[in-house]
Amino acid sequence: MGKDHIIKSMLSENVNMTPNGFAADQLNPEQFAENHALFFDKILEISSSDIAGVEGYGEFNDACKTEYESCRAFLLDTFADDKEGYWTNWKELFDTTVLEREFFETYYKEMMDRIPYCEGKRFLVYNNTFFINMITDGKSMVGFPDWSRSGISDFLLDFAIMDLNKPYLQIPELLNEYCRKRNIVIPDFKERFLCMAYYKGIDVLRWHASIDDTESCMSIMKSIRELKDRLYAI
Template identity: 30%
Template sequence: MTAYEKPSLDIGAVKRLLEQRSRIEAEDIAPVSGGNLSSVFFFKQGGKEFVIRFSDLAGSYDRERYISRLLASQGVPYPRVLDDGKLGSLSYSISEKLEGGMLADVPEEQRGGLMPDLVKHISAMNRVDVSSTRGYGWLDGSGGGTYETWEQFAADVYKEEQNGTFWENWTELYHTTFLEKDVFEECYARLMAYAPYNAPHRHFVHNDCHAWNLLTDGRTITGIIDANCIYGDFLIDLSIAESAIPGHDVIQAFRDYQERQGIAMPHFKERLLGARHYKGLDGLRFYAKMGWRPAYDYLRGFLLNLTS
């Protein structure tokens, strides 16, 4: 299995699409670094700034409009989706451009002052009202979860048959890359052992809340972007965001904030272990598919050294 390559488009093709759909000249079109699954461009039109994303994966942006409305309506700084459609075999989504650049581009030694805002915004996102919806795991187009239980979702994410998805035939990675079956199966067994602790907790989870999906102007967190969202335990987002500000105990900062808000977190240790294994497994096979050996080796060591 070869490494996945996101779609490649030239600026001319992007410009033609934008001008055909609105009849307004598109200016300052520029590709954006980052984004492993989508090709992303910034552009200006009518004096305003926007973002357009392209993907060749089925259903890439089906949920994005619902998510943007849900989060923006409850005060989470998430970009509003303005339009979506098809360009040949590719799907595209156009959204407003929020202020700021990626947190990942801020020098690590300068990120500490952003901790309060990071905690506040991620916590607000995890606490949006989802009481009108049901289900766990991936959201469907109407905002419902697609699985009845967390355990069902967690098992399905890592099943061998993944037809028509990014992970189709993913177990070939055991034979074609450095992905180790014994390590993966050990971590999967731990995930399912901790799953009952995560199962009772149902929140909106961004599911990809790393420093490349957090925006900042250097003083505050100005936005959260590119949710790969699910319904599940919000500790999943903490397990990802903990690496966003190196040298600081992000997890403890979240715990302190939740305590001040009067939010109980029963079985915290077990739930965090479940969250780390859920995201860690995805990271192992993703790094293997992309051919990123140093990242794989680091994550492998981290997961195997986790203790109850």
């Protein structure tokens, strides 16, 4: 059975893998604000998937298996300098690009300090919730067509990616209010969100540095710096 078929077998019928519509990136902030609960509903549907029989953490391989036994191993190995492929000797970027060693190490430690809050939090994640990858009709449907980055992690990763993509939409603030109205309790919400956000933030930061996208790097760094104050103000 192929990867997509295995994932489909885990998902509820309320999660659409073959949506018709337009990229959610086309929504303006007001339109998203009106429909944010729909996005949150569907992401939580993904996280409620039955992953019995699926072990570990990390992105799925082609056989829909994960590589890591713990959340800590997954997050830390993402930044190993001896990985094969694109990221081999990636720390050379500190000397050749705008990637700042001090900034990276600061938020790498912030991530590490919060891993215990996420350890044991195992959910199916889409892991690609940039708005360009989510399809909507702008009214009643949100779908997720590309599951190539999916895997097992804390489900707050999917919300953290949305916020990294468009911080001005105030995803964690809206999610906090969404949960309050529905009596949904997310234990250690702020620390788990920060862990996932720092993980994905510094990972995306080094990607943009590697392609000399200085403007995106500056924007990402600003978002990362401001996030803790935003979360603690909730």
